[in-house]
Amino acid sequence: MKMKIFSLPTFLISLHLLIFLITFPRVYSSSRTIYVPELFLQCLDTQPADPGSPNSNAAVIPTDSSFSTNLMSAVRNLRFASASTRKPEAIVAAVTETHIRATISCCKLLNLELKVRSGGHDYEGFSYTSPVPFVILDMYNFHKVDINLEDETVWIQSGASLGELYYNIAKTSKVHAFPAGVCPKVGAGGHFSGGGFGNLMRKYGLSVDNIIDAQIMDADGKVYRDRRSMGEDVFWAIRGGGGGSYGVILAWKLKLVRVPENVTVFKLERTVQEGAIDLVYKWQHVAPVIDKDLFIRLEIKPVYRNTSECKTRTINVSFIGMFLGEPKRLLNIMNQSFPELDLKEPDCMVKKWIDSVVFWAEYPENQPLEILLKRISVNEYYWKRTSDFVQTPISKQGIARIFQTMIYHSPLPRRVWMQWNPWGGRMAEIASDETPFVHRAGNVFMIEHFMNWYAPGEKLEEEFMAISRSFKKAMAPFVSKNPREAFLNYRDVDIGITTPGYNATVEGAKVYGEKYFKGNYLRLVQVKAGFDPTNFFRSQQGIPVPA
CATH class of the missing domain: 3.30.43.10 (Uridine Diphospho-n-acetylenolpyruvylglucosamine Reductase, domain 2)
Structure with a gap:
């Protein structure tokens, strides 16, 4: 217009x-x-x-x-x-x-x-x-998705959801996808500007590794229609450095990736009594180096077993897999590299890529694809999320200790749980300064920590937040150090914030800046100083400008 x-x-x-x-x-x-x-x-x-x-x-x-x-x-x-x-x-x-x-x-x-x-x-x-x-x-109304299969690109406005992106790709092609998160309701604007990871990352890297252009409005209302006009430094900064620290992202240009017409997914569950500790130990050594077409996430949760003999608490580990290929090749890979998991052909589910999106989102089977377009949730709850990076495989004794700590921190109805996501593959091939997302080679996997509760109340919130923080503290011996790294998309105020008014100094903001970006932090500050020198776009964990 x-x-x-x-x-x-x-x-x-x-x-x-x-x-x-x-x-x-x-x-x-x-x-x-x-x-x-x-x-x-x-x-x-x-x-x-x-x-x-x-x-x-x-x-x-x-x-x-x-x-x-x-x-x-x-x-x-x-x-x-x-x-x-x-x-x-x-x-x-x-x-x-x-x-x-x-x-x-x-x-x-x-x-x-x-x-x-x-x-x-x-x-x-x-x-x-x-x-x-x-x-x-x-930005809800800015949700146009424009796909060009001739050059295999997409212009997507920042208010579109990942579900809208996936739905439109599937309506256009059976053999194209885009590497991003598994939650369809997430908005593209924030997801991409923080890095954006998902189950295609070992094959194709993060979302930001497949973004080739963008549009942004600055604090003076000027619109930059492409990376050339905004400058390569700004284009570098908004792909993982938090676009909201620089301007209003209007749209992203994505490079689509190729996927087979059929992919294979699986989900196997094992408890401690069924050898989960040994399997998790082996997973650390296998999942980051196995075939790039295979991504195996761990979901680790305390469970309560009520048998005729006794009531016990244990840990259940789900091995959730995404494989870009047919079951036969997957089984050959698993039998050679991870036979202990004992994956069988009946465990393998063959799906179109878009149907695997529904599977990973944990939507009911046989739902129409239009479910991916749903934006509003009715079952939201109270939660705290944090992240960690693991750079050295954890010993079996360490895994057992973590499991015992999880059980200790999870008396009914409380429950802390985790997801472990393997790195390696394409993630280890991209330099740590190619984008602001610094957590590349040298990381074995990333942890996302979860704590949910379902009733309001200040005292209840204090109790659950204290449990979450206590468990995070107990994980310190097993994760990255100096700094203890964190993922920007999983914002966490506990690692540090600026004071109200946001008169943050470059030195003061290092408390979170170096945990999110390590050596890329000061480069982000330099870009900020040139593009938003008055610090109009600010937040409690924003990129500051020099005094």
């Missing part, structure tokens, strides 16, 4: 707004929330607008009946849905780039923090919470 040229000179628009700000009732402390939302709407209407699409029409404020529905539609973690959580002054569900530009301008003029939300799966709620007054820019 072509933007209408505004007839009034820009300086007169600014003068009009300045007069409005001066004459508007002054806003202090507790009265602030009464006036700022209306002030923000007034500001939007002073900005250039597209014909027939006033900027304020895209916004809702707390007094609107639809405000709560809009806010909660992408709140995945109910820890951040409590009455005490600060609410935004407004939510702008942008339909055009002009809406985005106006939102940026008014946040600057009113000194409001801008939070960009594409899916809402960020683990600490950074896209929809803040300790200071803020506005949510919801």
Whole structure:
């Protein structure tokens, strides 16, 4: 849509707004929330607008009946849905780039923090919470997926979900895919800007390793339509360094990858009594070096066995596999490299690639593919997630100790559990500074730690959070050190944050910056200084600018 040229000179628009700000009732402390939302709407209407699409029409404020529905539609973690959580002054569900530009301008003029939300799966709620007054820019309506099979590329807007991406690929081709996460409801904007990993990573690397172009709007509302115009340094930074620290990502250009028409998946479960400790020990030595076409995730959970003889607690390990090929070749590979798992032909499920997406998402069998287009969840709960990287295989004694610690931290109804995801393959072939995602060669696997609970309450939250932190502390001897590395897509405030107001120093932000990015952190700071020198795009774990 072509933007209408505004007839009034820009300086007169600014003068009009300045007069409005001066004459508007002054806003202090507790009265602030009464006036700022209306002030923000007034500001939007002073900005250039597209014909027939006033900027304020895209916004809702707390007094609107639809405000709560809009806010909660992408709140995945109910820890951040409590009455005490600060609410935004407004939510702008942008339909055009002009809406985005106006939102940026008014946040600057009113000194409001801008939070960009594409899916809402960020683990600490950074896209929809803040300790200071803020506005949510919801990219939900920016969800176009444009596939070009001639050059095997896709332009995807940042508000599209992974499910929408996978669905559109499958509707176009049976032999193409894209390496990204297994949760279809995740928004592409945040997933890709943090790195993006999934079950194709050992064959094709991360999402960012297959992104070839992007579009971004900066703090002045200027749009850069390709990597050439934004500069290779900015294009490098937003692919794994957190795009929200630099601007509003509008769209990504992806390079599709080839997959067989049929793939094979499996899920085998073993308890400690069935040799799980020995199998997990062997998995560490096999999964990162086995054929690149094979990805085997471990899901490790405490379970409670109630037999006629006794009630016991044990650990159950699920071996969940994704193989880019037919069962015959998979069984040959497993019999040679991992015969102890005893994978049999009846365990193997042959599926189209898109059906394997449904399998990994744990959706019911035989669901129509349209289930991948579902964005809104109705069964969200309370949770804490963290991450770790393992660089030396853990001994059998260490595995047994971890299992015992998990059981200790999981009295009913509490339960800590983990996923272990193997590295190796393509991940070990890409240099650690090719993108900001630094966790490459030298890592055996990545751990995601889970703690879920299903009832509200401050005391209950304190109890579960304490258990989660205690277990994470107990894992310290087995994971990376100096720094203890962490994955940006799995945000964790416990590793460090900046103070409210975000006047972070480069040195102070190292507390989290070096854990997420190691040696790439200072390069991200340099890019930030050139592209967003006023630090408009900021957060509690954002990239700072030099003083």
